Amino acid sequence: MIVPRQIQTSADVAEHYDELDPFYREIWGEHVHHGLWITGHETPDRAVEALIAHLADGLALEPGQHICDIGCGYGATAEWLATHHDVQVTGITLSSAQLRQAERRAAGSPLLHFMRQDWLTNTFEDDAFDHVIAIESSEHMPDKQRFFDETYRTLRPGGRLGVYAWLARDNALPWEERYLLEPICREGRLPSMGTKTEYCDLAVKAGFRIDGFEDLSAKVRRTWSVCAGRVAKKLLTHSHYRRYLLDARSKNRIFALTLPRIWLAYATGSMRYGLLTACKPALSGT
Numbered sequence: 673m674i675v676p677r678q679i680q681t682s683a684d685v686a687e688h689y690d691e692l693d694p695f696y697r698e699i700w701g702e703h704v705h706h707g708l709w710i711t712g713h714e715t716p717d718r719a720v721e722a723l724i725a726h727l728a729d730g731l732a733l734e735p736g737q738h739i740c741d742i743g744c745g746y747g748a749t750a751e752w753l754a755t756h757h758d759v760q761v762t763g764i765t766l767s768s769a770q771l772r773q774a775e776r777r778a779a780g781s782p783l784l785h786f787m788r789q790d791w792l793t794n795t796f797e798d799d800a801f802d803h804v805i806a807i808e809s810s811e812h813m814p815d816k817q818r819f820f821d822e823t824y825r826t827l828r829p830g831g832r833l834g835v836y837a838w839l840a841r842d843n844a845l846p847w848e849e850r851y852l853l854e855p856i857c858r859e860g861r862l863p864s865m866g867t868k869t870e871y872c873d874l875a876v877k878a879g880f881r882i883d884g885f886e887d888l889s890a891k892v893r894r895t896w897s898v899c900a901g902r903v904a905k906k907l908l909t910h911s912h913y914r915r916y917l918l919d920a921r922s923k924n925r926i927f928a929l930t931l932p933r934i935w936l937a938y939a940t941g942s943m944r945y946g947l948l949t950a951c952k953p954a955l956s957g958t
Contacts, residue, residue, distance in 0.1 A: 673816075674840045674849060674865040676858035682790050685812045686766040688861040693769035699902050702748035702773075705808045705836070706892040706945065716898050723892070724752050727805060727834045730884075730949055733757040737802035740764070740826065742791050743809020747774030747784065754783040762801075764789040766812075792818050799828040807836045814863040816871075820878035830954035833880065835871070839944040842867045848942040852933060856943070859930040871948055880950035889945045893938035900931045 689696065696704055707719025708726055733739070735758035741750045744763025747770075754761050763786045765771055774786040789795070792815055804823045813819040823833050840853050857865050866874070872882055937943035 673867075673870055674844070674853045674857055676854055676862065676864075678858055680812075680857070680861050680863040681814065682766055682792070682812075685861045686768070689765075689767035690769045693767070697746070697773075699899055702746050703752075704745040704770075705749070706895040707898070708888065709891050709894050716895075719894070721752065723807075723836070724749050725756075727807070727836065727947065728753060728757055730947070731803050731805075731832050731834050733759055733803065735759065738762070738800070740796070740801045740804045742804065742806040742823075743812065744770075744774060744786060746770050747777040747786055749807060750774070750784055750786070751777045751781065754781055759783065761785070762787075764791060764794065766790060791822060794822060794826070796826045798825055799831075800826045801831060802828060803832050803834065805834045808838060810835055810871075811838050811860075811862045811865060816864065816866060817874050817877065820874045820880065824878040824880060824952055827952040829952055831952050832883070833875070833948075833950045833952075835948045835950075837871060837946055837948065838862070838865060839871065839946050840865045840867050841941055841944050842869055844942060848937075848940070852937040852940070852942045856930060856934055856937060859933075865943075868944065868946055868948075871946070875948065875950045879952065881953055883949040883951055884947075885949075886947040887944055888947055889938060889941075889943075892945045893935070896931060896935040896938065900935060 701720060703720045706723055707716055708723035709719050710722055714722060737759045739753060739759050739761045741761055741763040744750050744765050747763055750761035750763045753759055760783045763774060765788060768788060771786055771788045778784040778786050792813060804827055810816060810819050827833065844853060853865060868885060872885065875882060
């Protein structure tokens with residue numbers, strides 16, 4: 673497990689997304705996650721939706737099911753799932769700024785419900801959901817075993833988990849950890865970054881049966897070329913980007929500088945992007 677030199681708390685994560693809210697929406701877009709380039713010809717918007725569709729297909733969503741979206745961001749992913757699969761989605765986020773945007777979506781759909789809550793101390797009942805998804809949010813959890821334990825507790829027997837995660841490669845070299853992985857954790861407010869092996873072990877320890885794991889690194893890394901291009905253009909054409917992202921007084925100014933580091937981590941294979949799917953075993957006799 674890669675751990676940053678400076679402790680990153682849930683409060684730090686919330687502050688990061690609140691402070692950088694306008695920049696995230698302009699650079700990452702409303703979904704705030706990677707795109708998936710399957711053919712290589714997708715537009716960035718199509719690629720983002722392809723990532724959600726790939727997860728939905730893998731979980732075999734059915735109309736009427738109840739999904740929990742951990743780290744729901746602005747609610748765009750939850751809205752896509754509700755629209756395309758007729759499922760009910762409850763989304764949680766640490767960010768007040770994100771919640772305000774998500775609640776606007778919920779106002780137009782009875783299938784959507786959002787709240788500000790920390791997953792590690794969530795108030796959901798046992799067996800509450802048919803599926804739980806975490807798209808690039810488990811990285812922000814200080815206690816990853818508890819992340820999986822709470823997912824297992826809140827899933828109904830037979831329910832499934834889908835996790836898209838930023839991962840370190842197994843047995844990363846010292847230089848990779850020092851110059852790429854540890855700074856990415858610190859700059860991105862990640863309390864730790866696990867490996868595929870560690871994630872699978874944590875899921876099994878929680879009680880899950882692993883359904884599968886896909887390494888999608890090669891199909892998502894174009895995201896960072898797109899984001900870097902958008903930031904470069906904004907820095908050239910918008911003075912408030914230069915004032916804020918390059919101002920030494922801005923706590924999160926490193927946001928602009930970490931993009932090439934992440935791109936390099938993908939290019940060298942130091943950082944991976946994976947989809948872990950797992951099932952909570954059904955009760956015997958059912």
